[in-house]
Each structure stands twice: as structure tokens, then as C-alpha cells.
Amino acid sequence: MSYAYLFKYIIIGDTGVGKSCLLLQFTDKRFQPVHDLTIGVEFGARMITIDGKQIKLQIWDTAGQEAFRSITRSYYRGAAGALLVYDITRRDTFNHLTTWLEDARQHSNSNMVIMLIGNKSDLESRREVKKEEGEAFAREHGLIFMETSAKTAANVEEAFINTAKEIYEKIQEGVFDINNEANGIKIGPQHSPTNTSLPLSGSGSSQGGGCC
Amino acid sequence: DFNLTYYSRDVNSFVSLQNDWDLDAAYLSSSYPFLQIRMSMDKQIALPDWDIISLVDVIKAAQMVATQTHQTANTFFTRMEKIVTKAFTNKNRSYNNNSPLTKKQYNSYLNDEGRINSMRELRISVFRRGVEPNLRKVVWKHLLNVYPFGLSRQQRIDYIKAKSETYFKLRDIWKSHQNDSAVESIYYQVKKDVLRTDRTHHFFSGKGDDNKNVTSLLNILTTFALNHKVKYCQGMSDLASPLLYAMKDESHAYICFCALMKRLSENFRSDGEAISRKFQLLSQLVQYYDSEFFNYLKQNNAHELLFCYRWILLELKRDSIPPLVISDLLLVDKEYRFIPGESKQCNVLRGNFDSLLINSSSLETAYSDSQEEEKAANGKIYVNSSDASHHQENNELISLTFDLENSVKLKSFDQLLNNSSGHGSLTATLSSVNAEKTNGTQRSVGTIRFLPEILRNDFKVIDSSEADDYNKKYYFSPKFIDKQFSVDDEEKPQLKSFNSVGAVESVDSNNHNIESASEKSLSSSKTHAILFRQRSTQYKNRIKVEEFIDHCKSECVDKYIPTAESTYWRILRGLERSVSNESLKESDYAMRSANLIQEQEKSSDGYSSASTSENHFGLNGNKSFSSSCSSLILSSTGSIDDGVCSFKLRKTLPSLSELGSNDAFMLFLCLTLLLQHRETIIAKRMDANEIAMYFDGLVRKHNVNNVLEAARHLFHSYLSQ
Numbered sequence: 001m002s003y004a005y006l007f008k009y010i011i012i013g014d015t016g017v018g019k020s021c022l023l024l025q026f027t028d029k030r031f032q033p034v035h036d037l038t039i040g041v042e043f044g045a046r047m048i049t050i051d052g053k054q055i056k057l058q059i060w061d062t063a064g065q066e067a068f069r070s071i072t073r074s075y076y077r078g079a080a081g082a083l084l085v086y087d088i089t090r091r092d093t094f095n096h097l098t099t100w101l102e103d104a105r106q107h108s109n110s111n112m113v114i115m116l117i118g119n120k121s122d123l124e125s126r127r128e129v130k131k132e133e134g135e136a137f138a139r140e141h142g143l144i145f146m147e148t149s150a151k152t153a154a155n156v157e158e159a160f161i162n163t164a165k166e167i168y169e170k171i172q173e174g175v176f177d178i179n180n181e182a183n184g185i186k187i188g189p190q191h192s193p194t195n196t197s198l199p200l201s202g203s204g205s206s207q208g209g210g211c212c
Numbered sequence: 213d214f215n216l217t218y219y220s221r222d223v224n225s226f227v228s229l230q231n232d233w234d235l236d237a238a239y240l241s242s243s244y245p246f247l248q249i250r251m252s253m254d255k256q257i258a259l260p261d262w263d264i265i266s267l268v269d270v271i272k273a274a275q276m277v278a279t280q281t282h283q284t285a286n287t288f289f290t291r292m293e294k295i296v297t298k299a300f301t302n303k304n305r306s307y308n309n310n311s312p313l314t315k316k317q318y319n320s321y322l323n324d325e326g327r328i329n330s331m332r333e334l335r336i337s338v339f340r341r342g343v344e345p346n347l348r349k350v351v352w353k354h355l356l357n358v359y360p361f362g363l364s365r366q367q368r369i370d371y372i373k374a375k376s377e378t379y380f381k382l383r384d385i386w387k388s389h390q391n392d393s394a395v396e397s398i399y400y401q402v403k404k405d406v407l408r409t410d411r412t413h414h415f416f417s418g419k420g421d422d423n424k425n426v427t428s429l430l431n432i433l434t435t436f437a438l439n440h441k442v443k444y445c446q447g448m449s450d451l452a453s454p455l456l457y458a459m460k461d462e463s464h465a466y467i468c469f470c471a472l473m474k475r476l477s478e479n480f481r482s483d484g485e486a487i488s489r490k491f492q493l494l495s496q497l498v499q500y501y502d503s504e505f506f507n508y509l510k511q512n513n514a515h516e517l518l519f520c521y522r523w524i525l526l527e528l529k530r531d532s533i534p535p536l537v538i539s540d541l542l543l544v545d546k547e548y549r550f551i552p553g554e555s556k557q558c559n560v561l562r563g564n565f566d567s568l569l570i571n572s573s574s575l576e577t578a579y580s581d582s583q584e585e586e587k588a589a590n591g592k593i594y595v596n597s598s599d600a601s602h603h604q605e606n607n608e609l610i611s612l613t614f615d616l617e618n619s620v621k622l623k624s625f626d627q628l629l630n631n632s633s634g635h636g637s638l639t640a641t642l643s644s645v646n647a648e649k650t651n652g653t654q655r656s657v658g659t660i661r662f663l664p665e666i667l668r669n670d671f672k673v674i675d676s677s678e679a680d681d682y683n684k685k686y687y688f689s690p691k692f693i694d695k696q697f698s699v700d701d702e703e704k705p706q707l708k709s710f711n712s713v714g715a716v717e718s719v720d721s722n723n724h725n726i727e728s729a730s731e732k733s734l735s736s737s738k739t740h741a742i743l744f745r746q747r748s749t750q751y752k753n754r755i756k757v758e759e760f761i762d763h764c765k766s767e768c769v770d771k772y773i774p775t776a777e778s779t780y781w782r783i784l785r786g787l788e789r790s791v792s793n794e795s796l797k798e799s800d801y802a803m804r805s806a807n808l809i810q811e812q813e814k815s816s817d818g819y820s821s822a823s824t825s826e827n828h829f830g831l832n833g834n835k836s837f838s839s840s841c842s843s844l845i846l847s848s849t850g851s852i853d854d855g856v857c858s859f860k861l862r863k864t865l866p867s868l869s870e871l872g873s874n875d876a877f878m879l880f881l882c883l884t885l886l887l888q889h890r891e892t893i894i895a896k897r898m899d900a901n902e903i904a905m906y907f908d909g910l911v912r913k914h915n916v917n918n919v920l921e922a923a924r925h926l927f928h929s930y931l932s933q
């Protein structure tokens with residue numbers, strides 16, 4: 001299981017919005033309606049490919065309840081990406097986003113890529129938060145946005161992978177100091193820093209070209 | 213290259229022990245109260261008669277001998293330890309009846325009216341073996357302290373009935389106000405969680421809230437949250453569900469849950485204070501029991517052990533398979549609650565309990581005749597209860613007093629007598645070095661005992677007659693960096709000072725002494741002498757094994773010095789516990805660890821030679837060992853050989869009161885889990901994230917029985933320290 005990079009993610013958001021289910025759908029490709037509530041922090045990992053490179057995602061799924069905040073905060077640090085999740089069928093989970101965002105910004109490194117996720121898009125009939133509202137919030141706070149359904153798996157892959165792409169681009173741009181693990185990025189075991197730096201800059205330009 | 217002999221009580225001498233038959237014979241004839249085995253090395257190191265030596269030579273030779281003896285003894289010890297551990301583990305297996313408590317056995321704890329005779333005995337029994345599942349309904353209520361003390365069977369039934377009625381009233385109140393916003397918010401909060409609590413268990417299976425047990429759980433938690441200060445918090449449903457499952461009755465489960473939360477609610481407070489204190493304590497335990505692992509964790513920034521959060525919060529309920537039934541275990545540690553409330557004024561000790569270790573078993577080893585022991589007990593010993601700062605400044609002398617009439621008896625105590633490097637001759641790290649005069653011949657004797665406490669033997673005892681030989685000041689320090697021993701024999705031949713400058717375990721303990729006292733139904737531990745007398749009585753009867761550590765606040769001690777003509781002993785935690793007759797009867801879990809006593813004699817002309825080294829291998833109790841042995845292995849990985857290092861670490865072992873008598877065992881369970889996986893973690897070079905993920909992957913995979921067994925041993929060994 002060699003990888004070029006390891007990205008550390010954190011999933012945050014109110015309790016019951018489907019954080020653990022998103023993770024399970026992403027790592028195991030299954031939906032488990034009856035899922036133990038998360039106490040503290042749980043984990044998942046999966047390998048993805050970006051730009052021909054193996055990237056390992058190490059995902060920290062946190063408990064949503066306020067009481068666990070002191071514990072989960074300690075996991076913000078050292079995360080390269082965050083999925084901030086709300087439930088489109090519960091307005092209060094959307095209303096709490098600001099608090100979550102403040103918390104995340106305050107305790108994480110400033111370059112952390114944050115993806116806003118409106119989950120449970122399969123429950124259209126019970127929708128309380130319009131998609132536009134989510135988009136607006138994301139725009140306002142400089143986040144990427146997506147609506148997902150952990151149940152149907154709609155957009156779940158994309159949510160995780162797009163976040164990884166964003167991080168990857170930031171690496172190419174030199175925004176992240178990849179040698180500092182506190183940024184939530186780790187270079188794979190077989191890639192020594194000196195080796196990776198050269199091909200990286202090369203692939204960076206090619207990646208940039210691809211995007212355009 | 214060594215001989216084994218055992219002390220035969222029939223013939224009053226040591227008899228060779230060469231095969232299993234001998235061992236059997238030894239068990240049968242001479243194992244009460246414990247078996248004494250002596251291991252003597254063949255190798256003799258002696259200076260030729262004609263050799264002319266200077267003082268320098270003496271020092272060198274002595275150092276060499278000490279080192280050699282130490283090493284050899286260590287090797288032997290390790291080997292012996294393995295063998296004995298194995299033997300006794302096997303033996304113990306057949307001895308120990310680990311089957312869960314049955315109805316019949318439970319009834320034996322009740323008197324005619326159904327009153328519990330001894331709550332403590334019941335707890336100990338449950339602690340050892342658990343409870344039959346269908347009996348939990350009954351026994352857990354006792355363990356959870358649901359009932360006031362001393363109720364008869366009928367009274368208990370009435371009590372529960374009344375409580376149940378109260379519950380139903382409380383429940384009806386909020387049910388009739390369900391539209392109230394406060395009720396509603398809590399109700400839905402709880403509902404969201406109970407719908408995802410243990411749903412894979414058949415008892416709670418089903419979809420949504422179509423299972424009546426799920427509804428019961430919801431009712432219990434909502435009623436609780438609405439009627440208590442502590443807010444509802446995730447995790448509570450996990451704790452309540454086993455209670456409901458065991459009780460099979462909503463109101464009973466509610467009553468039990470309230471009782472459980474008395475103990476656990478602090479963990480759910482939003483300030484996180486209680487829980488972070490527990491992290492810290494756990495971290496200290498790891499540091500103490502496995503410094504290597506701790507260092508590894510520290511290097512990887514994982515020593516805060518945040519990944520143990522769920523373990524602590526849910527008391528491992530989720531992490532083991534089958535689910536650890538907390539209530540079987542964790543309530544049990546109340547059994548070790550030695551601290552009755554009233555004893556506060558006694559506010560015992562502060563300071564370093566660890567520094568005062570008097571090992572009664574060594575008495576036994578050296579003197580099989582109890583009369584002699586008694587005499588020894590008349591000796592006077594001053595030991596400094598090391599409140600470091602205190603003594604550093606005041607250079608005060610020791611407080612523990614003990615009358616020594618018979619000089620020779622001294623040797624019986626484990627001693628840690630380390631000559632300074634200045635004119636030092638002995639530098640055995642592990643060992644307690646004792647000056648001994650034996651028949652005018654000079655020799656080193658090592659005593660190996662199964663006592664992890666060896667490393668803490670940092671008090672010393674010297675008798676007056678020897679003082680003549682030691683007509684000068686000795687400083688004992690070299691290996692024990694943080695300790696300084698000084699003995700001044702000139703002024704007060706009988707008064708030895710023991711000066712500890714070291715870092716001292718800061719123990720807030722108002723408790724330990726008192727605990728012990730109360731254990732022995734001495735409600736106040738005003739007189740240590742009483743304790744001592746009790747102890748020594750018992751001691752004569754049976755106990756060889758227990759070591760005595762004194763915990764005393766120095767003030768407390770100082771108070772006693774003036775009246776030092778009598779014997780003041782303070783007894784250590786372990787002893788208190790173990791001395792408790794009941795527990796001893798069942799099995800004395802006296803912990804032994806290697807205890808190396810090196811005795812060296814120096815004649816006044818400065819002529820020193822060590823000729824024979826002998827190791828006494830004191831085996832105590834037939835069954836007592838197994839637990840101690842295995843715990844030894846568990847607990848002292850790498851520490852035995854590394855005297856100095858662990859010696860220092862010992863200091864940081866939190867006291868029982870620090871751990872909290874309620875949480876202590878749970879912390880030891882966590883510790884056990886950590887230690888069980890330390891090899892893997894280190895071998896795979898996991899970083900903090902990986903460790904957390906590793907343990908996350910082990911959810912529901914820990915084998916309860918293994919963990920429990922190991923944790924019990926570890927806890928035993930802790931308590932005996």
C-alpha cells in the first residue's frame with residue numbers, strides 16, 4: 001500500500017447529520033442506517049488516485065455533540081481537509097455552520113481546505129435548507145460546496161475526491177509545506193522529499209495544463 | 213551452576229530440591245505459610261589469605277563483586293522468574309474457581325433475613341469471577357449501591373418498589389408535557405441517540421422505535437436528563453443499555469442508571485476536567501509500568517492518550533467482545549475503598565510512601581523462627597518518610613520508628629544501603645545492600661523475592677552494634693540520583709537517617725492510612741502501633757508475603773517520633789488491602805518481585821572480601837504467586853533490570869486516592885489494553901494517528917477475558933505496593 005501522499009481529513013458537523021454514514025459510504029461503499037453513534041473520534045481510510053498519483057486519505061470522523069468538542073478540537077490540528085456537514089432536512093444543523101466554521105478555522109492551520117456538504121439529498125420531500133442557501137454560504141466563506149446522499153452514494157466520492165484535488169493543487173502551488181506534517185500532509189514512505197520535489201513540480205505544470 | 217534448596221519445616225533446615233518429587237514434598241510439608249527456596253551459586257569469589265591489599269583494592273574488589281553478584285543474580289532471577297511464573301500460572305488455573313457467582317453463592321453472603329453480611333466479600337467475589345448473567349439483576353443493585361446499607365430482603369423489595377413508583381411519577385410528568393420546548397428538545401436529542409444504540413443486539417433490534425426496549429431506554433434517559441443537574445450527553449445511552457438489558461425492567465434500570473451516574477456523571481461535564489484528569493492518570497500509569505512504551509508514545513506525540521477517550525467514557529463497553537459488562541467490574545473497585553469519610557482528620561500522609569518499604573517477608577526469609585522475628589520487631593528503626601522538600605530543607609530525620617534490640621535481626625530487612633562512590637564499595641543497583649556479619653565470614657547474600665517493589669527499597673536500617681563497625685558517616689547515593697541516604701551512627705547509634713532528596717510522589721492522600729485502618733475496622737489510624745500489632749499477629753500466623761510500605765505524611769510521622777519507644781509502623785496500601793483477612797484467606801496475592809539483598813560485611817581493618825553469594829528464593833504461598841508472577845511480567849517489562857531508571861519512575865505512580873477508588877480499576881483496564889498492544893505499536897512504528905486508528909480498528913475485538921485477567925493481576929500488584 002504505497003502512496004505518494006497521505007492527506008488527513010476531518011469530518012465535522014452537528015450530531016446526526018450523517019458524518020459517519022458518509023465516511024462508511026466512502027470507505028466501504030455501503031450504507032448502514034443503524035450505526036452506533038460516534039463517541040469521540042472514529043476513523044476511516046481509503047486510497048484514491050489523483051493525477052496518476054496514489055493518495056491515501058486518512059479520515060477522522062468526529063462526534064457532533066457539543067460535549068465532545070474539547071476532544072475533537074485536538075484533531076483539527078494536523079488536518080489538510082475538512083468536510084463540514086449539515087443535514088438538508090434540519091435547518092438547525094445549517095444554522096450551526098457558522099459556529100463550526102469558526103471553531104475549525106480557529107483550531108486548524110489556515111490552509112486547510114474546507115468542503116461544505118449538505119447531506120441527505122435523497123430526502124427531497126423533507127428538505128428544509130435550499131441548495132442555493134448552501135451555495136451562498138459556501139461562496140461567502142470561501143468553501144467548496146456539494147449536496148450528497150450517504151444513502152444513495154450520490155456525490156459522496158466526489159466530495160472526498162474534490163477536496164483531495166484542491167489540496168493537491170495547493171501543494172503544486174507551494175501553498176502547503178509538505179514537509180511539515182502539522183499541515184496534515186505526509187509524503188509516502190518510498191518517496192523521499194528530495195525525489196518527490198522534482199517530479200512534483202513537473203507534474204504540477206502538467207496538471208495545471210490539464211485543468212485549463 | 214547453582215543449587216536449589218528448600219527450607220523444610222520438619223527438619224528445620226534446608227533440604228536439597230532437585231526434581232519434581234522434591235518440589236511436591238516441599239509443597240506438602242513446608243509450604244505453610246510459604247515455601248522458602250534458597251538458590252545458592254557455586255561460584256566462590258574470595259581473596260586468598262595471603263593477599264595484601266590496600267584500601268583501594270578493597271573498594272575495587274567490592275565493586276566488582278557487587279556488580280558480578282548483581283548480574284548473576286539478575287540472570288538467575290530472570291530465569292527463575294520465568295519458570296516459577298509458568299509453574300504457578302498453571303497451578304493457579306487449576307486452583308482458581310473462576311466461574312461466575314451463582315445464586316447459591318450469592319445467598320451465602322446473606323443472613324437469614326437476607327441482609328448482606330459483608331458487602332466487601334461480595335464485591336471481592338464478583339471482582340474475581342463476575343456474576344452469572346441472570347443474577348445481575350439482583351447483584352448489580354448491590355454493586356451499584358442502590359440500597360442503603362443493611363436492608364433485609366423484604367426491605368429491599370419495598371425500597372425498590374417505592375423508588376420505582378417515584379420513577380413512574382417522574383416519567384408521567386414529562387410525558388404529559390411533551391410539547392414543552394425543554395422536554396421536546398431533550399426528548400429528540402435522546403431519541404436520535406437511542407435509535408443508534410446497540411441496535412445490532414437482539415434486545416434492541418428492529419427499525420426505528422418499534423422496539424419497546426428502545427422506548428424504555430428513551431424513557432429512562434429522558435427522565436434522567438430532565439431531573440438531574442447533569443445534562444444529557446452522548447454516551448449515556450451506551451451506559452444505560454446494559455443496565456436495561458440486565459434488569460429487564462424500565463424502572464429498575466432507571467434506578468440503577470441513576471446510581472451509576474453518581475459515579476460517572478463527572479465524565480460528561482462539558483468542562484472536560486474529570487476526563488482530562490483521567491487521561492493524565494492513565495498516562496502516568498503507562499509511564500510507570502512501561503517507561504519504554506511511554507517514551508515511544510511521547511516521541512510520537514501520543515502520550516496524551518486521547519485515543520482512549522471512548523474507553524474511559526464508556527468504560528470499555530464498546531471496545532470489547534463480548535461487551536464488557538462494566539457493572540460487573542467497575543463497581544467492584546469500591547471494594548478497595550479504604551477511605552471512610554470520617555477519617556479525614558487523620559489526614560495522613562503526604563510524601564513518598566514508596567520510600568518506606570519494609571518487607572516483612574524478608575524477615576521471614578532470614579529468620580524462620582518467629583521468635584526471632586518478634587525480637588527483630590523490637591528493634592528501633594528510623595525511617596524518613598520522604599517528603600522531599602521538607603527534608604531537603606530541614607534535613608530532618610526519619611520518622612518511622614522501630615525498636616531494634618537485636619542487631620543481627622536487622623539484616624532481615626530489605627535494605628538499600630549504597631555506599632557512595634567516594635569511598636563506595638557497593639554499587640548494586642537493584643539490590644538492597646545490607647551489612648551483615650555472619651559467623652565472622654564475609655559474604656554476599658542475595659535474596660530474590662517476587663516483589664516488584666524491590667526497586668523501591670530505599671529505606672535503610674542499621675542496627676546499633678553494626679554502627680560500631682560503621683563508625684563514620686556513609687552517604688548512600690551514587691545510583692539513586694534522586695536520593696541521598698546518610699547515616700550517622702556516631703551520635704545516635706540507633707538512629708539512622710534516611711534522607712530523601714528526590715522527587716517525591718505528590719500524593720494528596722488524606723487517605724491511605726485511613727483506608728487501611730478502616731479496612732481493619734480501626735476507624736481511625738491514630739495509632740500505627742495497633743496496626744502493627746495486628747499485622748504482626750497475622751504475620752506470625754501466615755503472612756510472609758506482604759510488604760509494608762509506609763505512607764505517612766511527615767507531620768504525622770513527626771508527631772510520633774517523640775514517643776518512639778513503641779513501634780510505629782505504617783502499613784502500605786497493599787498491605788492494608790491484603791491484610792484484610794478475607795482476601796488473604798481466599799488467596800494471598802502477595803506480590804513478589806525480585807528482591808535482591810546483598811549483604812556485605814566489612815571488618816574494621818578495612819579488609820573486605822565477598823566469598824559466597826547466595827540467593828534466597830523466597831516463595832510464598834502456594835497459590836499466591838501466580839497472580840503476582842504474571843503481573844510482574846506484565847508490569848515490569850524491562851524495569852527490573854533497569855533499576856535506576858524504574859526506580860525513578862516509580863515515583864510517579866499515582867496513589868489510589870489520586871486514581872479515584874471508583875476509577876482505578878477502569879484505568880488499569882485501559883492500561884492493560886495499551887500494554888497488550890505495545891509490541892505491535894512499536895514494531896509497526898505507528899505514529900499518533902496510526903495508533904488511534906489501530907485501536908479504532910480493534911473496537912469490539914478485545915477479548916474481555918484476557919484483558920480482565922491481566923488487568924486484575926496488574927491491579928493486584930498495584931494495590932499491593
